[in-house]
Ligand SMILES: *[C@@H]1O[C@H](CO)[C@@H](O)[C@H](O)[C@H]1NC(C)=O
Ligand SMILES: *[C@@H]1O[C@H](CO)[C@@H](O)[C@H](O)[C@H]1NC(C)=O
């Protein structure tokens with residue numbers, strides 16, 4: 555085993571204006587202080603007027619019965635309270651096998667500390683949706699992608715939390731199919747929230763995701779806090795948290811061991827990302843512990859064609875990680891250069907030392 559590198563980075567990083575457009579941003583590396591505004595309008599957690607348990611809707615926590623229908627029925631029923639104080643769905647102790655399901659606005663999904671959501675391996679439980687507009691194609695296969703286990707789009711005020719309850723993606727099944735080239739569509743993420751605002755994801759343990767773990771995309775005011783993410787260090791693309799074309803994202807107090815970047819900042823892919831043109835901006839990452847021997851602690855890209863602005867990282871503890879710089883890795887260099895941003899990325903990677 556190679557020597558462990560332990561490094562505590564407590565300096566404040568300001569990496570700004572990584573926009574791929576505009577000669578102006580190319581000249582000024584440092585943002586003006588007044589451009590750094592981190593205003594999170596969302597602070598509430600769990601103050602819902604109504605609450606119900608998954609068992610009220612036929613949920614069975616035996617680890618073998620599918621609860622996809624119970625989740626869907628419960629959430630659909632609770633949607634009646636969206637404009638009347640909101641609702642919480644409580645998942646009690648137990649092993650709750652489920653396929654993909656979607657959240658609603660003014661809603662909290664709350665996991666008991668001994669609740670485990672187990673991702674189904676029945677492919678009919680994973681509806682296929684279109685590629686993301688800023689990517690144009692899937693990452694594993696060109697066609698569509700399997701909907702994430704917990705999915706939400708066009709929402710406001712949504713919380714996924716618990717007492718450190720667990721979401722287990724049972725990813726080995728997906729990783730094998732990926733390595734054997736057997737996937738028709740891109741593997742699902744554990745949590746994906748699209749076109750939404752005021753999102754809180756906190757106090758959970760995420761295990762063995764089939765693909766990325768947490769993917770907020772085209773969203774704003776996102777808080778990811780107190781999340782433990784664990785996947786084998788050799789598992790494919792098990793990135794921790796990937797803010798993608800998002801504004802105002804706060805990631806704090808997370809512990810991540812995975813097979814890919816702990817945090818990867820994204821904004822779409824090549825011509826699709828450029829055309830879509832939504833940068834990720836005003837991102838703060840603090841008190842992150844990362845173990846990722848083959849990847850980065852905080853990666854800017856790849857897939858950042860819509861630009862990245864104002865990234866702040868503080869109190870990062872990195873135990874075993876790889877310095878991804880164009881000099882160290884020609885493959886990475888090629889991928890970055892294809893996106894016409896070599897120079898800026900070279901500087902960014904070196905400046906951050908990540
Ligand atoms: C859905 O909510 C209504 C109104 O509260 C309730 O009467 C009904 O029993 C609920 N349905 C289920 C399946 O629990
Ligand atoms: C969600 O919002 C996006 C952007 O505003 C819009 O293009 C899309 O049609 C909306 N989708 C749904 C399901 O409402």
Ligand SMILES: *[C@@H]1O[C@H](CO)[C@@H](O)[C@H](O)[C@H]1NC(C)=O
Nearest residue numbers: 717718719757758759780782
């Ligand atoms: C949550 O659970 C994980 C896995 O058991 C554990 O490593 C972590 O320390 C727990 N976090 C908290 C805040 O209790």
